[in-house]
Each structure stands twice: as C-alpha cells, then as structure tokens.
Amino acid sequence: MKITVPATSANLGCGFDSIGIAVNRYLTIEVLEKADVWQVEHTLGEEIPSNADNLLIETALQVKSDLVPHRIKMTSDIPLTRGLGSSSSVIVAGIELANQLGKLELTQDEKLNIACKIEGHPDNVAPALLGNLVVASFIDGEAYAIPLHFPYCALLAYIPNTELSTKRSREVLPSSLSFEDAVKASAISNVMIAALSKHHLHLAGKMIEQDLFHEKYRTPLVPEITTIREIAKKHNAYATYLSGAGPTVMMFVASNLRKNLALELEKLELDGEVVYLEIDRIGVNISGFED
Structure with missing residues (x-):
C-alpha cells in the first residue's frame, strides 16, 4: 500500500x-x-x-x-x-x-x-x-x-547543499507594497499566467524574471542566482527563478539546450548540485489500498 x-x-x-x-x-x-x-x-x-x-x-x-x-x-x-x-x-x-x-x-x-x-x-x-x-x-x-x-520544456535546477528555512526567507520580505507597485506586480503575474496558459514560454519567462513580490528581497540570501541567471540567458533559457523560498534556483529551458547549460553551470563549482527535472503530470498517486 x-x-x-x-x-x-x-x-x-x-x-x-x-x-x-x-x-x-x-x-x-x-x-x-x-x-x-x-x-x-x-x-x-x-x-x-x-x-x-x-x-x-x-x-x-x-x-x-x-x-x-x-x-x-x-x-x-x-x-x-x-x-x-x-x-x-x-x-x-x-x-x-x-x-x-x-x-x-x-x-x-x-x-x-x-x-x-x-x-x-x-x-x-x-x-x-x-x-x-x-x-x-x-x-x-x-x-x-x-x-x-504546463507547456513542454525541460527543467534544470541548481540545488545548494546549504539549507534555507522558509521562516528566515520570509523575514526579509516587506510588510507592504505601495499601491503603484502592487498594481504593477499583479499585472506582471497576470500576464505570466496568460502566457503559460497559451504556451508562450518566451513571454512567460520574461514576466517570471520581472517579479516584484519577493525575489529582489531574497537574492542576498541566494546570491548565486544572479550569476546563474546570466549564464542561463546566454544559453537562451526561458526563465530563471528562485524556487519557493529558496535556495534552489530553477530554470526553464528548451530540451536541446539543457545539457550545455548544465555543463556551463557545473564549471562554476558552486556548493550544490545541478539536477535535471521534469514536470510531474499526476500529483499524488495511491496504489495497493484495499477495503
């Protein structure tokens, strides 16, 4: 079971x-x-x-x-x-x-x-x-x-060896945004969702990297994201973002470009692992339970 x-x-x-x-x-x-x-x-x-x-x-x-x-x-x-x-x-x-x-x-x-x-x-x-x-x-x-x-593309993750608690990562966030910033942040998010639903990965990636809600506040906790994003852009990755509260950095990239991007990231010799991932299409799965 x-x-x-x-x-x-x-x-x-x-x-x-x-x-x-x-x-x-x-x-x-x-x-x-x-x-x-x-x-x-x-x-x-x-x-x-x-x-x-x-x-x-x-x-x-x-x-x-x-x-x-x-x-x-x-x-x-x-x-x-x-x-x-x-x-x-x-x-x-x-x-x-x-x-x-x-x-x-x-x-x-x-x-x-x-x-x-x-x-x-x-x-x-x-x-x-x-x-x-x-x-x-x-x-x-x-x-x-x-x-x-989710539109088909390859995923590549840099998973640091160091931990980062959600509590610590949330402590650096602001308690509020100005009305102007909130409207702008909401518009960016709305366009990202629409782009993903239409499988427009280039536009979705552009919106992902314009986040105003959390990444700029958390970047000091995961400073390697800046270098990783620069390299990912050179390899035409769709997007690089902080996964959850971090410190994992996730990249969306065309499948034929993932290997070269991974090799380039491994040359950085960061304290972590570069991992190939895919989308799970099922979610929770149950097997073997009986009455």
Whole structure:
C-alpha cells in the first residue's frame, strides 16, 4: 500500500504564494501492518521524528483522530528546506493516509482545503495534490485551484547543499507594497499566467524574471542566482527563478539546450548540485489500498 507525492516548485517568480508546479522527485509512504503505536521508519535524519510526532502522522490525525496506528516506511528524494516543497509533500501524504485508512472518500477540493488550512497557502500543496501547473488561492478559509497543462520544456535546477528555512526567507520580505507597485506586480503575474496558459514560454519567462513580490528581497540570501541567471540567458533559457523560498534556483529551458547549460553551470563549482527535472503530470498517486 503506497502513497507517492511529487516535489513542487512554487511562485515561478511573480506567482507568489499562489502558483506552483509539480516536479519528478518524490516522497513515498508505504503503509505496512497495524501496530500498537505509530512507527515511521526513515533515513531522513535524527531531527525527523519516527513516532506520532512526525508531520505525516500529525497531519493524518488532524484529519481523523481515531485512526488505527500502523508501521509506516517513509522514503524521499526531495531535499529538505531547499524550496522544493518537502513539508508540503508530507502534508498531502498525511491527508491521503487519513483518507485511505479512515475510508473518508474526500474529494480533491476537500483535500486541498485541508492542506491549505495546515500549510497556510496553496502554492506547494496544490501541485503536490493535482500535479502539473496549478494556479490557486486560499481566501477566508476557502481554497480555489485551477490546474493547467504546463507547456513542454525541460527543467534544470541548481540545488545548494546549504539549507534555507522558509521562516528566515520570509523575514526579509516587506510588510507592504505601495499601491503603484502592487498594481504593477499583479499585472506582471497576470500576464505570466496568460502566457503559460497559451504556451508562450518566451513571454512567460520574461514576466517570471520581472517579479516584484519577493525575489529582489531574497537574492542576498541566494546570491548565486544572479550569476546563474546570466549564464542561463546566454544559453537562451526561458526563465530563471528562485524556487519557493529558496535556495534552489530553477530554470526553464528548451530540451536541446539543457545539457550545455548544465555543463556551463557545473564549471562554476558552486556548493550544490545541478539536477535535471521534469514536470510531474499526476500529483499524488495511491496504489495497493484495499477495503
């Protein structure tokens, strides 16, 4: 019995807290035999609890408090605190765990609402649940989401070896924008969504890199993004942006240009890994559950 949830890359520059894509790194939850207490077996580090304090189980019990404990095996190739939605994948998996073990028959809308109430915003949990590109909002306790088919292109990510907590990354953001800047930022985001929906990657990329909401404030925390963007432009990448709260830097590029861009970035000898990624089109996947 397995639950598989993809990693996610949020914001896409100007889609702050509301837009994300699912990518092909995965959290996998294997539900094994019933147990006296919850047991979560993993190799993700001592700081990740192996009992009911694990975020997976905490989430599941928020959805249904009387679930029968099981032994769980958790594996993941989603790096922690790197801006690839590692915690959101666990939240989505926890909701699905409760849904399956509790036979709740939750709809996708119900799952998304629960996830947003726990996470606070939809940019990671929505694509983790639905796959592909998702434009979403969470307003007055109600989630709204529109999945879109992300236009075909290759993805390339620079994933630093250093962590960057969402809390620290949010601390550098301004508490408000001027009305003029807010209108401009909103217009940029609107055009980006329209361009992506029409598969106009050149225009979408231009808008992504004109973000006014967060990147300019977070760049000092991830200074290598400036050099990476310059090199990506030389290789005709569509866009380079800070994935989620960072520090991962994501690039959209034509598939025939990705290898040369990757080789050029590796020459920088930065403290991190250059990774090929693809869009996950499925979202959360469940297999093997029985009545």
